[in-house]
Amino acid sequence: MARITFLGTGGGRFATIYQARATGGIYVEDGRNLHIDPGPGALVRMRSVGIDPLTTDAILVSHCHPDHYLDVEILIEAMTEGGTRKQGALLASQSVIEGNGDFGPAISKYHLAKPKIVKVMQPFNKVSLKPFEIGATPSAHSDTSSVGFRIQTSAGMVSYVADTQLVEQVIKAHKHCRLMIACVTRPLGQRIPHHLSTEDAGYLIEKVKPELAVITHFGMRVIQENPETQAKWIEDRSGVKTVAARDFMMLELKKDAIAVSDRIRSAGEK
Numbered sequence: 001m002a003r004i005t006f007l008g009t010g011g012g013r014f015a016t017i018y019q020a021r022a023t024g025g026i027y028v029e030d031g032r033n034l035h036i037d038p039g040p041g042a043l044v045r046m047r048s049v050g051i052d053p054l055t056t057d058a059i060l061v062s063h064c065h066p067d068h069y070l071d072v073e074i075l076i077e078a079m080t081e082g083g084t085r086k087q088g089a090l091l092a093s094q095s096v097i098e099g100n101g102d103f104g105p106a107i108s109k110y111h112l113a114k115p116k117i118v119k120v121m122q123p124f125n126k127v128s129l130k131p132f133e134i135g136a137t138p139s140a141h142s143d144t145s146s147v148g149f150r151i152q153t154s155a156g157m158v159s160y161v162a163d164t165q166l167v168e169q170v171i172k173a174h175k176h177c178r179l180m181i182a183c184v185t186r187p188l189g190q191r192i193p194h195h196l197s198t199e200d201a202g203y204l205i206e207k208v209k210p211e212l213a214v215i216t217h218f219g220m221r222v223i224q225e226n227p228e229t230q231a232k233w234i235e236d237r238s239g240v241k242t243v244a245a246r247d248f249m250m251l252e253l254k255k256d257a258i259a260v261s262d263r264i265r266s267a268g269e270k
């Protein structure tokens with residue numbers, strides 16, 4: 001079984017600045033642990049639900065905007081036990097690791113020297129971290145080196161559609177996933193360049209037809225217009241069950257179903 005926890009569901013500048021929703025990224029546990037796009041406050045949100053940052057095996061970063069990368073350095077320190085053990089993997093866009101035009105690099109040389117694996121992820125690159133196989137997918141975003149991810153878990157394929165404009169190659173790259181998690185920054189009728197709006201996500205989900213779709217990374221306008229309303233519109237359009245993520249929502253991918261609940265810190269956790 002794979003377990004996915006939303007350490008944040010906010011995104012874009014103002015939802016992040018005001019912490020209208022948390023911005024701690026997504027944590028995937030399946031024997032080993034992955035942290036996707038740990039934005040501002042990721043460390044604090046881990047503390048809130050009792051996830052020990054030292055148990056992370058890989059950090060995945062889609063692109064070089066702070067709502068996606070800000071806590072990466074401190075989480076590298078955690079993953080490497082304070083920098084004392086060369087272990088773990090950092091898989092990130094070129095902008096995050098090397099820089100790309102005006103973007104990045106976002107991680108100091110000191111921190112880049114700590115993980116065992118540091119890999120610039122270009123679209124269609126794959127890395128095996130058993131039981132996971134992690135692939136990068138294309139994105140069309142203002143940081144031109146942005147990627148999305150496709151993660152093969154023990155319970156099926158999970159697609160993470162990071163910030164991107166809706167283009168044909170993104171739709172194609174995410175076909176045949178069991179679960180799709182999509183970053184929806186703008187609500188119905190308010191599309192802007194380089195990001196998915198509710199309409200875009202509806203089209204994408206309709207084309208890919210996953211078993212379950214989850215929308216997250218809500219900008220301020222999505223929060224004002226109600227994420228549940230956006231999810232309902234997408235579900236009606238696509239015929240795919242669609243959930244608006246909540247902070248600390250948890251998904252359990254079982255063989256025959258995907259269970260949705262809220263993660264609660266259990267007694268005895270650090």
Ligand SMILES: [Zn+2]
Pocket residue numbers: 063065141163
């Ligand atoms: Zn972005």
